[in-house]
Amino acid sequence: xxxxxxxxxxxxxxxxxxxxxxxxxxxxxxxxxxxxxxxxxxxxxxxxxxxxxxxxxxxxxxxxxxxxxxxxxxxxxxxxxxxxxxxxxxxxxxxxxxxxxxxxxxxxxxxxxxxxxxxxxxxxxxxxxxxxxxxxxxxxxxxxxxxxxxxxxxxxxxxxxxxxxxxxxxxxxxxxxxxxxxxxxxxxxxxxxxxxxxxxxxxxxxxxxxxxxxxxxxxxxxxxxxxxxxxxxxxxxxxxxxxxxxxxxxxxxxxxxxxxxxxxxxxxxxxxxxxxxxxxxxxxxxxxxxxxxxxxxxxxxxxxxxxxxxxxxxxxxxxxxxxxxxxxxxxxxxxxxxxxxxxxxxxxxxx
Amino acid sequence: xxxxxxxxxxxxxxxxxxxxxxxxxxxxxxxxxxxxxxxxxxxxxxxxxxxxxxxxxxxxxxxxxxxxxxxxxxxxxxxxxxxxxxxxxxxxxxxxxxxxxxxxxxxxxxxxxxxxxxxxxxxxxxxxxxxxxxxxxxxxxxxxxxxxxxxxxxxxxxxxxxxxxxxxxxxxxxxxxxxxxxxxxxxxxxxxxxxxxxxxxxxxxxxxxxxxxxxxxxxxxxxxxxxxxxxxxxxx
Amino acid sequence: xxxxxxxxxxxxxxxxxxxxxxxxxxxxxxxxxxxxxxxxxxxxxxxxxxxxxxxxxxxxxxxxxxxxxxxxxxxxxxxxxxxxxxxxxxxxxxxxxxxxxxxxxxxxxxxxxxxxxxxxxxxxxxxxxxxxxxxxxxxxxxxxxxxxxxxxxxxxxxxxxxxxxxxxxxxxxxxxxxxxxxxxxxxxxxxxxxxxxxxxxxxxxxxxxxxxxxxxxxxxxxxxxxxxxxxxxxxxxxxxxxxxxxxxxxxxxxxxxxxxxxxxxxxxxxxxxxxxxxxxxxxxxxxxxxxxxxx
Numbered sequence: 001x002x003x004x005x006x007x008x009x010x011x012x013x014x015x016x017x018x019x020x021x022x023x024x025x026x027x028x029x030x031x032x033x034x035x036x037x038x039x040x041x042x043x044x045x046x047x048x049x050x051x052x053x054x055x056x057x058x059x060x061x062x063x064x065x066x067x068x069x070x071x072x073x074x075x076x077x078x079x080x081x082x083x084x085x086x087x088x089x090x091x092x093x094x095x096x097x098x099x100x101x102x103x104x105x106x107x108x109x110x111x112x113x114x115x116x117x118x119x120x121x122x123x124x125x126x127x128x129x130x131x132x133x134x135x136x137x138x139x140x141x142x143x144x145x146x147x148x149x150x151x152x153x154x155x156x157x158x159x160x161x162x163x164x165x166x167x168x169x170x171x172x173x174x175x176x177x178x179x180x181x182x183x184x185x186x187x188x189x190x191x192x193x194x195x196x197x198x199x200x201x202x203x204x205x206x207x208x209x210x211x212x213x214x215x216x217x218x219x220x221x222x223x224x225x226x227x228x229x230x231x232x233x234x235x236x237x238x239x240x241x242x243x244x245x246x247x248x249x250x251x252x253x254x255x256x257x258x259x260x261x262x263x264x265x266x267x268x269x270x271x272x273x274x275x276x277x278x279x280x281x282x283x284x285x286x287x288x289x290x291x292x293x294x295x296x297x298x299x300x301x302x303x304x305x306x307x308x309x310x311x312x313x314x315x316x317x318x319x320x321x322x323x324x325x326x327x328x329x330x331x332x333x334x335x336x337x338x339x340x341x342x343x344x345x346x347x348x349x350x351x
Numbered sequence: 352x353x354x355x356x357x358x359x360x361x362x363x364x365x366x367x368x369x370x371x372x373x374x375x376x377x378x379x380x381x382x383x384x385x386x387x388x389x390x391x392x393x394x395x396x397x398x399x400x401x402x403x404x405x406x407x408x409x410x411x412x413x414x415x416x417x418x419x420x421x422x423x424x425x426x427x428x429x430x431x432x433x434x435x436x437x438x439x440x441x442x443x444x445x446x447x448x449x450x451x452x453x454x455x456x457x458x459x460x461x462x463x464x465x466x467x468x469x470x471x472x473x474x475x476x477x478x479x480x481x482x483x484x485x486x487x488x489x490x491x492x493x494x495x496x497x498x499x500x501x502x503x504x505x506x507x508x509x510x511x512x513x514x515x516x517x518x519x520x521x522x523x524x525x526x527x528x529x530x531x532x533x534x535x536x537x538x539x540x541x542x543x544x545x546x547x548x549x550x551x552x553x554x555x556x557x558x559x560x561x562x563x564x565x566x567x568x569x570x571x572x573x574x575x576x577x578x579x580x581x582x583x584x585x586x587x
Numbered sequence: 588x589x590x591x592x593x594x595x596x597x598x599x600x601x602x603x604x605x606x607x608x609x610x611x612x613x614x615x616x617x618x619x620x621x622x623x624x625x626x627x628x629x630x631x632x633x634x635x636x637x638x639x640x641x642x643x644x645x646x647x648x649x650x651x652x653x654x655x656x657x658x659x660x661x662x663x664x665x666x667x668x669x670x671x672x673x674x675x676x677x678x679x680x681x682x683x684x685x686x687x688x689x690x691x692x693x694x695x696x697x698x699x700x701x702x703x704x705x706x707x708x709x710x711x712x713x714x715x716x717x718x719x720x721x722x723x724x725x726x727x728x729x730x731x732x733x734x735x736x737x738x739x740x741x742x743x744x745x746x747x748x749x750x751x752x753x754x755x756x757x758x759x760x761x762x763x764x765x766x767x768x769x770x771x772x773x774x775x776x777x778x779x780x781x782x783x784x785x786x787x788x789x790x791x792x793x794x795x796x797x798x799x800x801x802x803x804x805x806x807x808x809x810x811x812x813x814x815x816x817x818x819x820x821x822x823x824x825x826x827x828x829x830x831x832x833x834x835x836x837x838x839x840x841x842x843x844x845x846x847x848x849x850x851x852x853x854x855x856x857x858x859x860x861x862x863x864x865x866x867x868x869x870x871x872x873x874x875x876x877x878x879x880x881x882x
Contacts, residue, residue, distance in 0.1 A: 058677050060684075122865035129622060129676055129820065133812045134864060137857040140809060148850035247805065251688045258681055301695040308689035315682045316670055399765055425767035437762045439755050449748075450755050454767025502767060 009327040010183045013269050014176055017042070020273075021172035032168060038276040039171035040232045042269060044249075045256045046178040047225030049268035051218045052257060054191055056198035057128050059219075061119075061135030062226045063250040064142030067242065068115055069108035069227025070234040071146065071153055074162050077104035077235065082161035089151030101165040105174075105231050112227030116220040124215040139250065146242045159240040166236040174232055178225050182265050185221060194218055198263075248304070252279075255311040261321025266328040274322060275307065282306040352377045352538055353398070353506055357407035358417070360393045367393040369562045370407070375506070380532060380539040382549035384568060385559035391542045392434050394559065395510045398540075399431035400424040411506070426454040430504035434511045434542075436491045438498075440484025444475050447483045447494055451501030461501070468497045489520035496527065507531075508540045513548060521548065528552065589720045594842060600726035602834025603733035604788055606827045608811035609818065610740070611784035613826030614777045617757030620676055622812055624683040625663055627804025628690035629656050629782055633789030634799045635694060641707040641793075648707065653786040659690070660782030664774060672770075687808070694801040702800035707793045729791045736787055737827065740780070744823075749776055757823065806853075813860050819870030829871070833860070 004011070017039070024035035048062050075083070075090065076099045083095045099107065123134040146153045153159070185191045194214040197204035205211055234240040252275070260271020282303040289296050314321060353375040360368040367390045375381050385391050396402040398409055400421035409417040416424050430451075439447050448468065452461045469476040472493050478486060483494060492512055499507060512528065513521040525548050531537060532552065543549060546568055549556050556568045608626070615623045633656035640648040667686050671679055711725040744750035749772075755763040756773040764770055788807060793799065810833055811826075818829030836859060840852050848855075863871065 056677060058680050119861070122861050126864055126868050127820075129620075129680065130816050130864065130868065132677075132680055133622065133816050134861055136809060137813060137860055141854045141857050144851055144854040247688070247802070251684065254681060254684065262677075299696055301692050301700070304692035305689060305696055308685050308692060311685045312667065312682065312689065315678065315685060316667070319671075319674060319678050401761055401765060420770065421761070421764040422767050422769050425765060431765050433762070433765065437759055439758045439762070441758055442751070442754060446751055450751060450763070450766050450768070452767075453752060453763070498766070 005331060007183070007187075008329055008331065009266060010180065012328045012330070013179050013183075013266060016269060016273075017172055017175045017179065021168050024168045034276075034280060036166060036168060036171045036236060038272065039175045040166070040229055040236060041253065041256065041276060042175045042272045043171075043178045043232060044226050044229035044253050045260075045268045045272045046175075046182050046265065047222045047227075047229055048253055048257055049222075049262070049265060050182045050185060050225060051215075051222035053263045053265070053268065054186060054194045054198065054218050055215045056263075057215065058132045058254075059135040059222075060132060060250055060254075061138035061142075062222065062253070063245050064139045065112040065116065065223040065226045066230025066233070066245045066249065067142045067146055068112045068230070069105075070230040070240055070245065071159075072108040072111040072227070073104045073231030074159055074234060074240055075152075076107045077101065077163050077165075078159075078161060079163075086154045086157075086159050086161075087152065101163070101170065101235070104235075105228050108227045108231040109224035113220045113224040116223035117216070120216045120219040124212045124219060139246075143242060143246055153242060156242060160238065162235050162238050162240060164235060164238050166232050171232065171236075174228060178228070179265065179269070181221070181225065182268075185218070186265060190214060190217060251304075252307070255307055258311060259314050259321055261323035261325050263320075263325035264323050264327050267321050267323040267325065270322050270328075275310070278310055279303060279307060352379075352412055353540070354410045355398070355407065356410075358394075358397060358404055358409060359406035360390070360397050360402055361405040366405075367562055368397065371559075371562075371564055373557070373564065375538060375540060378536050378538055379555075380541065380553045382546065382553035382556035383540065383542045383559050384544065384546045384549070384556060385542075386544070388561075389559045390562040391559055392510055393562075395431055395433065395508050395540070395542055398424075398508060399429060399433075401431075401433075422454070425502060428503075428505035429508065430499040430502045430506070431508045432495050432499045432510060432512065434514060436488070436495050438483035438486070438491050438494055440482065442483060443480050444483055444486070444494060445479050447498050448475070448501055451498035454502050464501055464503070468500060472497050488516050489523060492516060492520070492524050493527065496524070496531075500531070504537070506538045506540065508542075510542045511544065512541070513543060513545065525552070589718070592717075592720050593722070594838060596722055596726050596730070598835040598838040599831070600729045600834075601838055602831035603729050604791060604807070604830075605810045605814055605834045605837075606830030607733055607736065607784050607788050608807045609814035609826040609830035610737075610823065611781040611788075612808070612811040613815045613818070613823050614753075614757070614781050614784075616815055616820065617823060618753070618760055618774060618777050619668070619672065619679070621668065621679040622683060622815075623781070624680075624687035624808060625667075625690060626781065626785060626811060627806075627808030628687050628694075629660050629663075629785035629804075630789045630792070630807055631694065631799070631801065631804040632656060632659050632690065633786040634793050634803065635698060637707060637790055637793050638703065638705040638799050641705050645708055649790055652790055653783060656786035656789065657779055657782040660778045660785065661775060663690075664778040669771075669774075672774075687804075691801050691804070698801070700801060702798050702803075704798050705793070707797060709794070709797060711794050712797075725791070725795050729795070732787060732791060736784070743780075749773075753777060754823075813857065817860060817863055817871050822870070825870060832871070 020035055020039065024032045044066065048059070051057070051059055051062070075087070075094055076097060079098055080095050083090060087095070119138055123131050126134055147156050193204070193209045197209055197211045197214065201211060230245060256271040256275045257268055258271070259275050260269065261267030286298050286300055286302050289298055355371050355373040358368055358371045359366060371394065383391055383394065393402055397404050400416065400419050400423070404417040408415060411427055411429060414427070416427060439450065448465055452464070455461055469479065474490055475494055475497060478490070483491065486494060496512070509528070512524050516524065529552055532539065541549060541553065546556050558565045558568050612623055612626050615621055633652040636655035637648040637652040640651045663686055667682060671682055711728055712723060714721040714723045744754050752763065752768045753773055753776055756768055811830070814829035814833050815826045817832065818825030833856065837852065837856050840855055841849065844852060
């Protein structure tokens with residue numbers, strides 16, 4: 001089976017991103033900004049999918065990594081004179097440092113991955129539900145720490161003056177990179193073994209698969225990707241507040257993943273596009289509307305209620321999401337066989 | 352009384368039961384034996400409504416019961432004592448027994464049945480207010496059988512009542528089952544790994560092999576290697 | 588000595604609210620293996636109902652709060668969770684999160700996102716003088732109300748038929764159904780009880796803080812989840828003990844932490860929770876019976 005055949009999903013998804021980027025580059029500014037924002041969300045949701053999709057464990061805590069990535073990116077990218085104003089208490093070498101876009105983003109990713117390693121060590125040993133609650137605790141911890149540790153974050157106030165380096169090429173590039181990394185992990189033997197544990201944890205453990213370790217790897221990798229998404233979001237808007245990354249975006253990204261279909265990378269991509277589209281449509285409804293000569297003021301919050309309703313509808317009617325957990329393919333490929341990988345592990349053990 | 356036709360139970364792609372046909376007459380006792388993984392528990396769970404039936408039908412006293420909720424089937428008069436005893440460990444013996452009558456609402460009769468069962472099972476009477484989790488294996492087995500009887504079932508299904516019990520304990524449990532048979536003429540379906548115990552108790556003993564009923568067994572035959580029923584070792 | 592008494596009453600008071608939250612969540616989790624995110628919103632809705640009717644007559648507001656929380660709880664079960672009963676736990680978790688988000692934003696739609704204040708039983712915020720120690724009335728009332736509710740709940744669970752069925756369902760749902768226990772009924776009971784407990788928390792919280800906001804439920808719900816996990820999943824008494832423990836730790840930290848670190852108090856609490864789970868993944872108070880496999 002050719003390389004092309006095996007990785008056609010990757011190519012299809014990459015094509016989708018490129019088409020979106022093309023559309024954005026020839027559209028008016030309003031549309032361009034919507035597409036960039038969607039691509040940023042795509043990075044986040046793909047990152048989320050690397051963990052949730054492969055391990056089957058729901059994480060509410062990845063938004064915490066968005067916070068970490070965003071602030072770390074800001075520490076590295078902001079001009080020193082602005083940092084002097086808002087972040088006086090940062091170490092001098094950090095204030096003096098100013099890095100270009102990509103190193104800043106990567107710095108955020110690195111910090112997030114490190115934190116994920118520390119936090120993940122205890123969490124990944126827990127059963128599914130307990131681990132999920134643990135990740136929620138982590139989100140709260142991040143929120144509290146960044147809200148009150150004014151030295152690193154300017155507290156609940158906003159950081160302004162972030163360099164606005166997120167344009168269509170940057171967003172599309174990040175999206176492509178995220179998809180590529182996610183696909184590589186998913187198709188690797190690590191990813192495959194982790195997915196085996198998703199279906200039947202007991203059987204996987206019995207086959208010698210170290211579930212906690214695999215989950216930890218996925219957790220750290222996904223944290224890095226999500227952190228880049230957070231940093232991109234902050235540098236797209238130019239301002240950064242802790243409140244930007246809390247319950248609302250947690251819900252939005254989870255909704256995108258679930259609507260698309262947890263467990264497949266295509267689901268992450270399709271879900272993001274679908275929910276972003278629905279979200280924009282709902283946003284159009286908000287505000288003053290003229291219906292049959294009457295002016296009706298649709299209050300803000302309709303969008304969120306609408307999104308929640310959509311998510312519930314999907315969960316009740318088609319819980320596996322739009323893609324049903326399957327990948328997008330043009331020519332169907334035979335399912336990956338885990339057996340050879342297992343045989344190899346057992347052989348290694350006896351030899 | 353109970354009729355299964357073409358019953359299939361699937362777990363994903365795996366067919367645990369395929370095309371099972373079974374009929375139990377009123378007052379009859381049928382035994383089912385089979386190795387681990389043959390589908391014995393799937394059969395009992397399917398009848399009791401705890402596992403969905405993928406194909407076929409189950410009829411009880413003329414009414415279709417496949418697809419009904421387990422509590423509804425219990426109300427129809429079927430009591431299942433599942434494999435592994437499953438006492439409510441944090442609750443007392445009394446409470447466990449009382450729960451056995453969950454499908455009934457005649458409080459007076461329930462109380463009378465409770466008294467009679469406690470007389471019949473003196474060990475349980477002794478531990479009436481003790482936690483069920485503290486009972487020994489054999490005592491727990493008695494408890495779950497008594498609990499099942501509290502429902503005044505018309506069909507009693509026992510899934511491996513000897514599992515995990517010492518031989519003397521198994522004797523006692525089976526003496527009990529035989530007595531219940533004599534006293535009440537209850538219709539029973541008993542699933543076991545060991546066909547010997549069913550001798551004299553069951554009218555028929557059937558072999559379940561990889562999801563299909565593969566024939567009847569003469570329980571008097573000796574030398575059964577009960578754990579390894581393979582096609583090569585099938586009875587003549 | 589006086590400081591210690593104050594601390595103990597504080598700890599019990601905070602712990603009581605947390606215990607009630609945890610119990611509301613533990614009841615449903617025990618039976619359905621569902622972590623009900625919307626529990627925070629049951630509390631929030633109850634609080635709003637009390638706030639909107641507080642001006643009429645305080646006892647009336649209490650009744651309204653209870654009624655509203657009950658109705659919301661039962662409707663949520665009927666519409667959102669009933670269809671998903673046999674779904675995998677992850678689906679249930681996300682669904683309850685979606686319901687929670689929906690209810691939160693519905694309230695934003697109706698009442699706006701800004702917090703609102705109300706004078707509700709504010710007389711209770713006064714303190715009484717007990718041998719030199721100032722004890723706010725509301726703290727004592729909270730402890731008393733919690734004690735009464737827990738006692739009533741214990742009586743219901745232990746002495747009534749429905750209570751036994753509920754306990755059995757929480758212990759081994761499938762086995763309970765095989766004995767004839769009606770799943771629909773038991774789950775409705777659990778949600779109704781959950782709604783009652785949520786209303787109690789709402790009323791006590793409203794008396795204590797005088798504020799409502801659409802997001803007020805999150806903190807309490809999270810503590811409830813955390814307490815349930817620490818207490819040992821599926822154990823009702825564990826949930827209560829877990830709630831009391833988290834409350835005690837919170838109050839202790841509040842008094843022990845230096846002033847600069849006090850804003851981070853909750854972060855420390857959650858950090859401790861994660862540390863506890865590292866050492867005892869099954870929870871602190873898990874009984875041996877909880878280890879029994881389900882049918």
